[in-house]
Amino acid sequence: MIIRPIAHQDLPALQAIAIESGPGFTSLIDDHEFLVNRIQHSIDSFACPVQSPGQQSYLFxxxxxxxxxxxxxxxxxxxxxLSSPLYHYHRSRVVHHSRELDLFNSVEVLNMCNHYTGCTEICTLYLRPRFRRAHAGKLLSKVRFLFMAQHPQRFADTVIAEMRGVSDGAGESPFWNWLQAHFVDLDFATVTQLSGAGNKGFIAELMPKYPLYTNLLSEPARAVIGQVHPDTRPALAMLEAEGFRHKGYVDLFDGGPTVEAERDQIHSIAGSVPCRIQAIARDTAVLNRAPASAQGDLLAIANTRCEGFRATLTRQAVYLPEHDVLQVPAALARSLNLDDSAQARFVRLAPAAIGRQSHTRTGPGQTRQPRQEFRYAL
Known part of the structure; x- marks a missing residue:
């Protein structure tokens, strides 16, 4: 498995993913022109020299x-x-109190806001069902943090993830069903497609502008506020293990939670290790050659390029911290476009199998990860 920047040749696969992911996956919609533009914007973003984050979009x-x-x-x-408003509801409480009548009531409300304007967002994570295999989902999630760690000037100090909220197999959202009945007479699939394509004018025009008292919502709508789609729970657990936290902001359409973390405190960024590569062939003289059958820690490894970025997983790497060298098989180095002595960065995903020697040592902040794989995250 290799992760790389998207190219125009990937358009048919991207369109298939847009269809497979279904309503609610607002970062990809089944529209040919939209997808072509999304790919081109990503290509331009990887190629552009950047000193501070702007409207770049990186798709792998x-x-x-x-x-x-x-x-x-x-x-x-x-x-x-920046170019199109990013709306959320914020959950908070208001207190109604009459001292004269000795009555006190605290109620929950939802207020529309643009709190996360200017933040970096991780998004568009989808693992196709027929390709589910061990650690594929982890690699898709972690690789974004390796890229951020290597190119911090391209990203904001705060990183967010909008988690997919609750909807059923038919694409019906209990939260949106209530809003549709009272405010916006459009079905869930339509509003998510409009929002995904950047057509958000209807939000300002039709959505309620005053606080929504949640006790006025239907019971099914209230029950899913801040909850994630069942297929998204493993992804949420993984982000929580990275240090992401929910602070009361939820999606406008399905009520799913948005989680946030400070970029440099994300565990896979803080714990990633820059190193120098030693490509090991059969005849390479090495300081510490592991047995051919040895299985070390599971590492996600990436080169340090932007436009030519590559990343993968391996248990066949040996880290020598005293030399700041990561020894990898020559074939793996070639697949990552890494020459001997090139710079790279890695993060540990899982320890070596019990009873076998671990040959790697990573930086601080590593967290044991959930074992369950996932289809999509957000």
Whole structure:
């Protein structure tokens, strides 16, 4: 499995993903022109020299090296809400108190806001069902943090993730059903497609501008506020293990939670290790050659390029901290476009199997990850 920047040749696979992911996956919609523009914008973003985050959008694909098929996608928006408003509801409480009548009542409300304008957003993570395999979802999630760690000037100090909210197999959202009945007579699939395409004028024109008292919502609508789609729970758990937290902001359409973290405190960024590569062939003289059958820690490794970015997983790497050298098989180095002595960065995803020697040592802040894989995150 190799992760690389998306290219125009990936358009058919990206369109298939847009269809497979269904309503609610607002960062990809089944529209040919939209997808072509999304790919071109990503290509331009990777190629552009950047000193501070702007409207760049980075879209990666996970490729099966053996077949060349695209297994999934993952992406980063450098700075959201600049060209098109990024709306959320914020959950808070208001108190109604009459001292004269000795009555006190605290109620929950939802207020529309643009709190996350200018933040970096991780998005568009989708692992196609027929390509589910061990650690593929982890790689799609973690690779964004390796890229951020290597190119911090391209991203904001705060990173957010909008988690997919609750909807059923038919694409019906209980939260939106209530809003549709009272305010916006459009179905869930239509509003998510409009929003995904950047057509958000209807939000300002039709959505309620005053606080929504949640006790006025239907019971099904109230029950899903701040909840994630069942398929998204493993992804949420993974982000929480990275240090992301929900602070009361939810999606306008399905009520799903948005989580946030400070970029430099994300565990996979703080714990990533810059190193120098030693490409190991059969006849290479090495300081510490592991047995051929040895299985070390599972590492996500990436080169340090932007336009030519590559990343993958391996258990066949040996880290020598005293020399700041990561020894990797020569074939793996070639797949990452890494020459001998080139710079790279890695982060540990899982320890070596019990009873086998671990040959790597990573930086601080590593967290044990959930074992369950996932289809999509947000």
């Amino acid at each position: 694909v996970l490729e099966d090296e053996a077949s060349g098929e695209i297994m999934g996608t993952t992406g980063i928006e450098a700075s959201v809400g």
